[in-house]
Amino acid sequence: MVRTAIKGALCICRTDDGGKTWNEYRKGLPQENCFDIVYRHAMAVSGDALVFGTTTGNLFFSPDRERTGRHSTTTCP
Numbered sequence: 001m002v003r004t005a006i007k008g009a010l011c012i013c014r015t016d017d018g019g020k021t022w023n024e025y026r027k028g029l030p031q032e033n034c035f036d037i038v039y040r041h042a043m044a045v046s047g048d049a050l051v052f053g054t055t056t057g058n059l060f061f062s063p064d065r066e067r068t069g070r071h072s073t074t075t076c077p
Helices: none
Strands: 012-014 023-025 038-046 049-054 059-062 070-073
Touching: none
Parallel strands: none
Antiparallel strands: 012 023, 038 049, 049 059, 059 070
16 A cells, blocks of 8 residues: 555544535645645644644644645654
């Protein structure tokens, strides 16, 4: 089994109704040649802020309920 980002793009998916519908957020996240997979145990939410780490050592931050993402660092082990 190969795990890669779908179509080489990273997105945040969010549901507010228990999984009946989902919204994708891509702004500020890599949309080409992306090989990041989000670690479920490396994700934290506090208020409107979200931060998550990926399998390639990247760290991403969203200050506004996943509407925008920001690449924070590539130096995580």
